[in-house]
Amino acid sequence: MQQGRTAPLLAVEDLQAWYGHSHVLQGLSILVQPGEIVTLAGRNGAGKTTTLKAIMGLVARRAGRVSFAGEDILPLPPDSRFHRGLAYVPEERRIVPGLTVEENLRLGILASRHQREEARRIEAIAETFPRLKQRLKQEAITMSGGEQQMLAIARALMAEPTMVLLDEPSEGIMPVLVEEMFEQFVAMKRSGTTILLVEQNVELALEVSDRVYIVDGGAVVHHAPAAELRADPEIQARYCAV
Structure with missing residues (x-):
């Protein structure tokens, strides 16, 4: 190459x-x-x-x-x-249905090396994805497919890949x-x-x-x-x- x-x-x-x-x-x-x-x-x-x-x-x-x-x-x-x-967002999204948007986002940082920066990361992600900012306390399963896809991407970004x-x-x-x-x-x-x-x-x-x-x-x-x-x-x- x-x-x-x-x-x-x-x-x-x-x-x-x-x-x-x-x-x-x-x-x-x-x-x-x-x-x-x-x-x-x-x-x-x-x-x-x-x-x-x-x-x-x-x-x-x-x-x-x-x-x-x-x-x-x-x-x-x-x-x-x-x-x-290196982060991966599969086609299936794999959102946890019983959790809120904010709780799903936290899953992305719990698995990472940035656990102490949780609040800062959620705030930054919410600014990048305004739709999610409006729905942080909403159950993820109640959102549209497009909003769930945004959540899957945002969750991957929580670890700052x-x-x-x-x-x-x-x-x-x-x-x-x-x-x-x-x-x-x-x-x-x-x-x-x-x-x-x-x-x-x-x-x-x-x-x-x-x-x-x-x-x-x-x-x-x-x-x-x-x-x-x-x-x-x-x-x-x-x-x-x-």
């Missing part, structure tokens, strides 16, 4: 992953620089979600190299990766909330958070991303700046149609 002008925050090289006997990732390689939003695009079943899970250590059988902040983390368990500043892996954040969410959420991704980038995004809403992802890797058959088949891909509908139609 070509190196950028600065050392990458995340470097994935020749990543292989299996579910049982199914060889899902077949030599996938990507780079993510500090402060970028990078999107993994491609058709359903291309291997995008598996890529995020393998980076986070949630795929049992894997090979290759995953370097985060200069350290090879492939042998590490998921909790060690989390404590090194260096990088967040986001899996299909717009899935099943009203368009008005999707646009608001993607605006918050840009705000997260401005605050110094690096994002690796898996997203089927390619048009919107291209608006906020710096670069895009298109995945097909468990490997990268195209890589380009987001602006270049926006101007190439042929590539989008070839690889990104659901």
Whole structure:
């Protein structure tokens, strides 16, 4: 892989992953620089979600190299990766239904190294996500799907991760909330958070991303700046149609 002008925050090289006997990732390689939003695009079943899970250590059988902040983390368990500043927000959200918004947020810091900074973090997150600020005492299960997705992302941010892996954040969410959420991704980038995004809403992802890797058959088949891909509908139609 070509190196950028600065050392990458995340470097994935020749990543292989299996579910049982199914060889899902077949030599996938990507780079993510500090402060970028990078999107993994491609058709359903291309291997995008598996890529995020393998980076986070949630795929049992894997090979290759995953370097985060200069350290090879492939042998590490998921909790060690989390404590090194890597957070993951799965498509399922996994909000705890019996808890309030504020209590769900606290779960994100209880598992982190920042427990003494709980009040400050909740205040900062509430400013970043105004909808959540209005609902801190509300039971999380009573919120809309889009608001629950914001809560899942906000909970991941409680530990002040260096990088967040986001899996299909717009899935099943009203368009008005999707646009608001993607605006918050840009705000997260401005605050110094690096994002690796898996997203089927390619048009919107291209608006906020710096670069895009298109995945097909468990490997990268195209890589380009987001602006270049926006101007190439042929590539989008070839690889990104659901």
